[in-house]
Amino acid sequence: MILADALCLDPDRVRRADVRVEGGVITEVGGQLEGADRVDLAGRWLMPGLVCAHHHLYSALATGMPFLPEVPRSFTHMLELVWWRLDRALDLDSIEVSALVGGVDALRRGVTTIIDHHASPNAIEGSLGVLDDALGRLGLRRVLAYEVTDRNGPDGARAGLRETERQLARGAGPMSATMVGAHAAITLSDQRLRACADLARAAGVGLHVHVAEAVDDRGAVRRLLALDALPPGSILAHGVHLADDELRAAGAAGAWFTHQPRSNMNNAVGYAPLARMGDRVALGTDGIGADMLAELQAGYFRSQEGAVGWGPGRWMQALDAGQSLAGQKLGVTLGRIAPGHAADLVVLDPAPGPPLAVENLAAALVFRFGSHLVRDVMIAGEWRLRDRQVVGVDLAALDGRAQVAARAVWERMATRG
Ligand SMILES: [Zn+2]
Incomplete structure (x- = not known):
């Protein structure tokens, strides 16, 4: 052609x-x-x-969910009030609908690769396979990970690792790859962080983990390093509250950072130390849709306000870094209109x-x-x-399915708490 x-x-x-x-x-x-x-x-x-380097497709049905029962006192408290109630309410059907809804949004925004970080504590087994198949139907490239965590007890953590192993065994290719996901250092025991890192090393993939998104998770990289739990090629999402020695050490360990400016503003977690993060900073949305141009624009204006020293060229470079990161994970060359x-x-x-x-x-x-x-x-x-028009998708039918699935998820959030 x-x-x-x-x-x-x-x-x-x-x-x-x-x-x-x-x-x-x-x-x-x-x-x-x-x-x-x-x-x-x-x-x-x-x-x-475009590449979205840190997404949570499971949040696609969140808009309109029950309002906060109380004002969150901290970032962790907000996770408890909102996001952990949402992920506990997911079943395999709503995960599939979320992936299709989020995937359609991505295509309409010009996004061709999604690096996702998934959690569904009451529907762990098979969840990555459901995501993989749904995104595959839309033709999107994807890099998947399950957020292993101890917050739902040791059985939940082991199930997350098993689901990761299952998905790794499906094999990687140019359209789909798997990383080992961990929620955040604060919700994992030392033993579990080591197990995640060991699995990532054995599979030759990195860890995809939230670090120091809020003050609650300060010192996350120091802890990962002390546990020898930061394999090369890892993705460290947010890093808002990382100290200089952690930023340097993470860079030296070959890690990538992802920056999600709209999410950081929405959660009022603070401003990421962009100027000290080095070259390997890619942009993500943290589940706020997949509009990478909107993310870049919001990030640019916030950085101007903060006098960070990131001009438009540096933001374009961050968008471009997502191509390198995704290309590395999928084993394809992305990001230029050039032969090969x-x-x-x-x-x-x-x-x-x-x-x-x-x-x-x-x-x-x-x-x-x-x-x-x-x-x-x-x-x-x-x-x-x-x-x-999204090729091969009946949008009216998907919308109907999404409305039913969303109501069911919100109902479970309200009743299960
Ligand atoms: Zn995230």
């Missing part, structure tokens, strides 16, 4: 060109490519598919305005782009969103 006459937007190169896609990969980019099966993009914008890179591409309707160039692309991402421009999404050479 040839995507003809596209304005190709790479962070380091902007040019009008034709793009040849064969076998799910970009094989040629240039002027006047010959071949049948042409799609004329007529100068529309083309950019690499996966054909994960987003077609956008141009927003009329000044000519786009390498020099102003980052500023345009902040001030001009938005997911309302997303028109088509291709993943591994297959159209998954075409003319703004």
